[in-house]
Amino acid sequence: MTTAVFPGTFDPVTWGHVDIATRARSMFSRVILAVAHNSTKTPLLDLETRVALATRAVAPLDGVEVVAVDGLLVDFCRDVSAGVIVKGLRGGSDYDYERPMALMNRSLTGIETVFITGDNALSHVASSLVRDVARHGGAIGRYVPEGVVDAVSAALATGRA
Numbered sequence: 001m002t003t004a005v006f007p008g009t010f011d012p013v014t015w016g017h018v019d020i021a022t023r024a025r026s027m028f029s030r031v032i033l034a035v036a037h038n039s040t041k042t043p044l045l046d047l048e049t050r051v052a053l054a055t056r057a058v059a060p061l062d063g064v065e066v067v068a069v070d071g072l073l074v075d076f077c078r079d080v081s082a083g084v085i086v087k088g089l090r091g092g093s094d095y096d097y098e099r100p101m102a103l104m105n106r107s108l109t110g111i112e113t114v115f116i117t118g119d120n121a122l123s124h125v126a127s128s129l130v131r132d133v134a135r136h137g138g139a140i141g142r143y144v145p146e147g148v149v150d151a152v153s154a155a156l157a158t159g160r161a
Contacts, residue, residue, distance in 0.1 A: 004028035004114070005077050006086040007069065010035050011043040012148045013054045014130060016122040018061075020088035023116055025064050028084065033058060034069040034076060044131050044155050057145035074109045085113045090123045 004024050010017060010033065017033075024031045035051050043050065047068055055066040069076045077085065085105060087098045095115065102113035125143045134140050134152045141149050 001029040002084065003030040003032065003080055003082045004084045004086045005032050005034050005073070005080065005082045006088075007034040007036055007073050009038055009041060009043060009127065010050050010054050011041075011045050011127050012050065012130060012144055012152055013057045014122075014125050014127055014144050014148075016088065016090070016118055016125045017054070018057050018145060019119045019122055020086065020116050021058050021064050022061060024086045024114075025061055027114075028086075029063060031061075031064045031086070032080060032082070033064065033066045034073065035066060036073070037068065037070040045151055049151055049155075053145070053148055053151055056147055072108075074105050074111060077105075077111050078109060082111065085111055087113055087115050088118050089115050090118045090126065 006021055006024055008017065021031055021033060033054050035047065035054055037047055045053070051066055051068050058064045058066060073085065085102070087102070089095050089098065098113070098115065105111055105113060130140050130143050131152070134156060140152065
């Protein structure tokens with residue numbers, strides 16, 4: 001049984017994230033979406049909301065679970081006996097960003113990173129773009145699972161943006 005960890009901020013979770021989780025689950029017996037607290041980012045949605053939305057989004061996927069993570073990803077991977085880290089790639093710039101982290105993670109613990117190329121139909125969907133569209137009053141419903149639109153709207157209404 002191989003456990004894979006799919007880390008991210010998931011601010012907010014998108015259909016692209018669900019696509020990667022679905023395809024990762026077809027390769028690994030257990031997939032954990034590790035919703036990260038990243039001290040270098042100021043998320044629109046709080047950690048509890050991001051975990052709840054991600055949990056709802058992957059609920060139909062057997063063998064996929066969601067956990068909040070604080071600290072080094074490789075420590076979390078060791079704690080859950082993960083054999084691999086999964087990262088989704090939309091394009092070359094994602095690879096350029098993710099490759100050094102994959103090499104560092106392997107250097108620290110020997111854990112490998114598997115890159116999964118995102119669905120072409122979703123390659124333009126990024127959480128940062130979804131947030132930006134929402135901030136400017138645009139419709140984001142087709143890019144995100146149920147519940148996300150309301151959570152993003154509520155966060156924007158409270159001035160978290």
